[in-house]
Amino acid sequence: MEMRAKEDISISQDLTPLIPPLALSLHNSTLVTHCSCCFSPLPSPPFSPIHNPNTNHFIRYCSPHCSSLDSPLHFSSSEFHFFHLFPQPLHTSFPSSSDLRISLRLLYLIQQSNGSLLNLERIGGLITNFKKLMFLEPHCHDDDEVSGRIRDGAKALAVARRMSVGLETNGEYNVEAAVLCLVLSNAVEVYDKDGRSLGVGVYDVEFSWVNHSCSPNASYRFCTESYCGGVLESRICPAATGTGDAGIESESISSNTKIQKSMSIIGGSVACGPKIILRSIKGIQKGDEVLITYTDLLQPKVMRQSELWLKYRFSCCCKRCRAMPMTHIDHCLQEILILNPDSSDMASGDNFYGDYVMGKLMDCLNDAIDDFLSFDNPKSCCEKLEILLTQDHVNLLLKPNGEKLHQLFRLLPLHHVSLHAYMTLASAYKDSVSELLALDHESYKHQTEACNMSRKSAAYSLLLAGATQYLLESESSLIVSVSNFWTTAGETLLSLVRNSAWNLFSRGRHTGAFSFSSCQMCGKCTLLDRFKNKFTDCQDENAEFADITSQFLNCVIDITPKIWDFLTEEGGYLKVVEDPISYRWLGSRMQSCAYFATHATSPDADKTDSGLEAEECYNEIRVNLFLLGIHCLIYGAFLSTVCFSRGSPLLSKVESLISLEGILNC
Numbered sequence: 001m002e003m004r005a006k007e008d009i010s011i012s013q014d015l016t017p018l019i020p021p022l023a024l025s026l027h028n029s030t031l032v033t034h035c036s037c038c039f040s041p042l043p044s045p046p047f048s049p050i051h052n053p054n055t056n057h058f059i060r061y062c063s064p065h066c067s068s069l070d071s072p073l074h075f076s077s078s079e080f081h082f083f084h085l086f087p088q089p090l091h092t093s094f095p096s097s098s099d100l101r102i103s104l105r106l107l108y109l110i111q112q113s114n115g116s117l118l119n120l121e122r123i124g125g126l127i128t129n130f131k132k133l134m135f136l137e138p139h140c141h142d143d144d145e146v147s148g149r150i151r152d153g154a155k156a157l158a159v160a161r162r163m164s165v166g167l168e169t170n171g172e173y174n175v176e177a178a179v180l181c182l183v184l185s186n187a188v189e190v191y192d193k194d195g196r197s198l199g200v201g202v203y204d205v206e207f208s209w210v211n212h213s214c215s216p217n218a219s220y221r222f223c224t225e226s227y228c229g230g231v232l233e234s235r236i237c238p239a240a241t242g243t244g245d246a247g248i249e250s251e252s253i254s255s256n257t258k259i260q261k262s263m264s265i266i267g268g269s270v271a272c273g274p275k276i277i278l279r280s281i282k283g284i285q286k287g288d289e290v291l292i293t294y295t296d297l298l299q300p301k302v303m304r305q306s307e308l309w310l311k312y313r314f315s316c317c318c319k320r321c322r323a324m325p326m327t328h329i330d331h332c333l334q335e336i337l338i339l340n341p342d343s344s345d346m347a348s349g350d351n352f353y354g355d356y357v358m359g360k361l362m363d364c365l366n367d368a369i370d371d372f373l374s375f376d377n378p379k380s381c382c383e384k385l386e387i388l389l390t391q392d393h394v395n396l397l398l399k400p401n402g403e404k405l406h407q408l409f410r411l412l413p414l415h416h417v418s419l420h421a422y423m424t425l426a427s428a429y430k431d432s433v434s435e436l437l438a439l440d441h442e443s444y445k446h447q448t449e450a451c452n453m454s455r456k457s458a459a460y461s462l463l464l465a466g467a468t469q470y471l472l473e474s475e476s477s478l479i480v481s482v483s484n485f486w487t488t489a490g491e492t493l494l495s496l497v498r499n500s501a502w503n504l505f506s507r508g509r510h511t512g513a514f515s516f517s518s519c520q521m522c523g524k525c526t527l528l529d530r531f532k533n534k535f536t537d538c539q540d541e542n543a544e545f546a547d548i549t550s551q552f553l554n555c556v557i558d559i560t561p562k563i564w565d566f567l568t569e570e571g572g573y574l575k576v577v578e579d580p581i582s583y584r585w586l587g588s589r590m591q592s593c594a595y596f597a598t599h600a601t602s603p604d605a606d607k608t609d610s611g612l613e614a615e616e617c618y619n620e621i622r623v624n625l626f627l628l629g630i631h632c633l634i635y636g637a638f639l640s641t642v643c644f645s646r647g648s649p650l651l652s653k654v655e656s657l658i659s660l661e662g663i664l665n666c
Contacts (some may be wrong), residue, residue: 025102026199037066077108082160120178132313193649213291217282300334332414378428422464429457459567483639490632525551
């Protein structure tokens with residue numbers, strides 16, 4: 001099934017009204033912090049969370065109203081029994097039981113609405129991929145694991161359902177398996193306004209029938225308020241794709257209407273849980289298919305295809321994936337620098353991009369990320385990632401004559417592993433600062449090291465934003481990620497400006513208290529004025545996007561060289577990057593590779609005194625860091641209005657940050 005535009009739609013337009021969920025379920029990690037009905041954070045103590053009428057410590061509600069809405073479904077669906085039968089995750093493939101619990105809720109609601117469970121391939125109009133996930137010959141070891149975890153999960157669902165009515169398990173659980181397949185194929189992660197994943201939701205056909213593209217023209221946002229925008233009538237509709245599909249559409253919509261009605265009678269999260277709104281991030285012509293992404297667009301083609309097959313059982317044939325030769329963005333995301341001349345002819349060919357090479361790189365990346373996220377060791381994470389970015393790697397090639405060729409290669413700045421390393425390093429260095437100062441915030445050594453790490457965190461945030469901005473020029477659907485990256489870069493830069501240890505940067509020379517007058521704000525662009533008006537004075541969204549982006553880049557390209565040497569003074573991988581904003585030099589491959597190979601081999605070489613010890617120079621750097629941070633915040637906020645509307649939480653967050661600087665009242 002697919003959804004198409006009813007009319008011509010320009011960029012930055014809502015496509016649907018609020019789309020309610022068919023069912024929702026919190027992740028295990030948020031069960032004790034959020035309301036299981038509306039997904040809102042539970043009030044702080046002395047508030048006492050409202051539990052179910054029974055002694056069940058797993059479910060909490062923020063109010064009697066939410067409890068009255070959700071408790072009947074919680075008990076009737078056997079979710080209550082599931083919690084007590086399986087208090088821990090059943091399988092390493094199910095780190096959270098949210099997929100299983102939402103399946104129980106859907107099973108009950110479908111049966112209450114008299115929905116048919118005879119066709120296990122499509123239930124309530126939603127595809128299940130039942131045969132593909134359960135019975136097809138596996139293409140790899142991961143395929144077999146997927147079908148295995150579905151069988152384990154389905155058996156657990158069957159046990160909980162039969163236990164709730166006092167029946168013995170009969171060994172038949174195809175229905176449970178089909179609904180679990182439906183959830184795995186249609187559920188989306190539900191995020192709060194800060195981008196934290198709270199749980200999973202399955203939404204009606206108006207959303208679930210929207211197909212995937214690696215170059216999508218739409219995005220979606222969640223809303224937990226009673227109203228947060230959206231058009232009054234949907235601007236998209238189902239498209240008949242073959243004989244009999246119109247009947248399927250009619251049956252699907254009718255079936256899901258019954259499910260929604262059952263929810264309103266029984267009670268259920270649909271009453272006040274997070275709803276979804278679709279929004280255009282490109283211009284869409286009448287009759288064009290509306291497309292979103294199911295995967296990370298900053299992955300190269302081979303990784304996107306692998307993930308989509310493993311989870312959804314289809315091979316993407318979008319324009320970006322079909323492009324021959326590959327698109328510029330995919331070339332950048334997987335381009336490798338070959339260091340030994342004998343194998344230079346393999347530098348950018350598809351033959352190089354093998355499972356062994358990428359597996360090795362991803363193992364190194366994931367190992368470092370685990371140190372940070374799982375073992376709370378940001379220092380080790382940073383050390384491993386710096387090595388990953390600067391060291392030479394080896395790929396073994398087998399020549400036709402059987403001779404082994406050791407191919408030396410290194411990651412280039414726009415490689416997808418590099419981008420994910422920047423993202424992690426920015427956060428890990430930030431956490432390392434807090435860790436150091438918590439040990440002894442008065443220690444000169446700790447303060448000095450913390451200052452250096454603060455600079456690295458800001459530098460990697462800026463590098464990530466600049467790199468993805470460059471990629472945005474060739475793939476505009478990256479706008480959602482780029483919006484967040486620029487906002488984070490701005491926030492990190494302002495944090496560095498407000499750092500209390502600036503005297504350490506001047507090697508003991510006092511720099512004085514920093515103050516920034518509103519009259520010093522950038523006079524070269526209109527970003528601040530447009531931000532004050534919340535970007536509401538535009539007549540042509542495409543022209544506004546081009547104009548604001550041009551103004552922003554002109555200012556940032558002017559400011560960045562004034563502060564980049566300061567941010568990268570400690571050397572390491574950052575010293576290799578001459579300019580974190582402009583990547584035009586990558587167009588001349590031979591020159592860029594020669595430069596990169598020469599400098600990356602000795603990242604700390606030629607480290608000299610910057611000569612910026614004087615008070616006036618450090619104050620100038622500080623002012624430029626401030627200006628750059630404000631520009632990044634405003635541009636990130638603007639991009640968020642394109643993706644998420646002018647009611648975007650990100651816009652409100654940026655407004656709050658800038659208000660603290662006292663420049664909105666000028």
